Amino acid sequence: MEFETIPTIPTADELLERALKRAAAAKKEKRNKVRANEEFVRSVSKSLYDKLDDTVHRFPTFENLPVFYRDMTNILFSIDKLRKSLGALTWAAGRIRDVGNEYAWKIRSNPDDASNLRKAATGRMASIMHQVEDDLMLLNNARDVLRKLPDIRDEFTVVVAGYPNVGKSSFIRLVSSATPQVAGYAFTTKQVVVGHRDVGRERMQIVDTPGILDRPAEERNYIEHQALSAITNVADVILFIIDASEACGYPVDRQLTLLEEIRRVVGDVPVEVVVSKSDLEEMEGYMNMSTTTEEGVDEVVALLLRYMEASPRSPPEYSQEENL
Numbered sequence: 001m002e003f004e005t006i007p008t009i010p011t012a013d014e015l016l017e018r019a020l021k022r023a024a025a026a027k028k029e030k031r032n033k034v035r036a037n038e039e040f041v042r043s044v045s046k047s048l049y050d051k052l053d054d055t056v057h058r059f060p061t062f063e064n065l066p067v068f069y070r071d072m073t074n075i076l077f078s079i080d081k082l083r084k085s086l087g088a089l090t091w092a093a094g095r096i097r098d099v100g101n102e103y104a105w106k107i108r109s110n111p112d113d114a115s116n117l118r119k120a121a122t123g124r125m126a127s128i129m130h131q132v133e134d135d136l137m138l139l140n141n142a143r144d145v146l147r148k149l150p151d152i153r154d155e156f157t158v159v160v161a162g163y164p165n166v167g168k169s170s171f172i173r174l175v176s177s178a179t180p181q182v183a184g185y186a187f188t189t190k191q192v193v194v195g196h197r198d199v200g201r202e203r204m205q206i207v208d209t210p211g212i213l214d215r216p217a218e219e220r221n222y223i224e225h226q227a228l229s230a231i232t233n234v235a236d237v238i239l240f241i242i243d244a245s246e247a248c249g250y251p252v253d254r255q256l257t258l259l260e261e262i263r264r265v266v267g268d269v270p271v272e273v274v275v276s277k278s279d280l281e282e283m284e285g286y287m288n289m290s291t292t293t294e295e296g297v298d299e300v301v302a303l304l305l306r307y308m309e310a311s312p313r314s315p316p317e318y319s320q321e322e323n324l
């Protein structure tokens, strides 16, 4: 993933401290006092400029990110805010370079005042750095979160969706390599999780999503929006899970309304429905399964395999044989 190559972004004070240390070393090397002060200013300016400029360039161009990652970046941080912060760093880098050049020249032209000018230059550069303190922090925070986004590959993908607490993660744990947390309360899964299942020489990518409530888009939280992004951007088939027992805490009719909404937003992507917790309650006219007794689970997997077999993403030599 593109965010993995961004190194930690230090705070403004850490950057200043490093730049000053480096500059002090550079200053020592110059015998001539005026030259030493000039070198100090140039060195601070260059260290800060380089680090700010490098940070800006390490971030990917948001427009070029795959849609899912662009969406996630937007949901979690707002691309606009990140762009503004990157813009602030570019501004700061430019100002620091200018101050460095300006004061290096002043020191040369006013050798008697060299030491005061050096201090003034350092003060101005520190003040510019402090103006972008919050931007550096936001970008570092974004870097920490975004680099941990699930690595969703361009391969056949099942996205498991549904209301909170219906048993999505329990199913994924049972049928894939992923080990998402399972708990008896809503929004246990807070971000998209990727698991895999080997199928012959191929593998099926299975994505667990946080629960979504049937409510207006503007009332949905960022956890629900992540789920919707996975559903609309990466799914070859959606497995929609309904808890007919309502042990999840939500009525079936609300779950069915959500199902209809999802069918509408995904357009051509097939949506398969399965009723979970069949040990508690079954529902006629649907596939039923229980991850507790494992009844019905193999049939659901077989259905997903048929989609995989028929998918244009699967190579023709793909074998139905499962390699578990």
Ligand SMILES: Nc1nc2c(ncn2[C@@H]2O[C@H](COP(=O)(O)OP(=O)(O)OP(=O)(O)O)[C@@H](O)[C@H]2O)c(=O)[nH]1
Pocket: 163, 164, 165, 166, 167, 168, 169, 170, 171, 181, 182, 183, 184, 185, 186, 187, 188, 189, 190, 209, 210, 211, 212, 276, 277, 278, 279, 280, 289, 290, 291, 292, 293
């Ligand atoms: N009786 C019964 N309980 C189940 C079954 N599957 C899951 N559960 C329980 O339902 C609760 C929710 O399960 P999860 O797998 O965490 O549900 P989820 O849909 O991933 O929930 P969120 O991540 O919060 O959206 C847990 O207490 C599970 O033990 C089942 O087949 N039968």
Ligand SMILES: [Mg+2]
Pocket: 168, 169, 170, 180, 181, 182, 188, 189, 208, 209, 210, 211
């Ligand atoms: Mg879950």
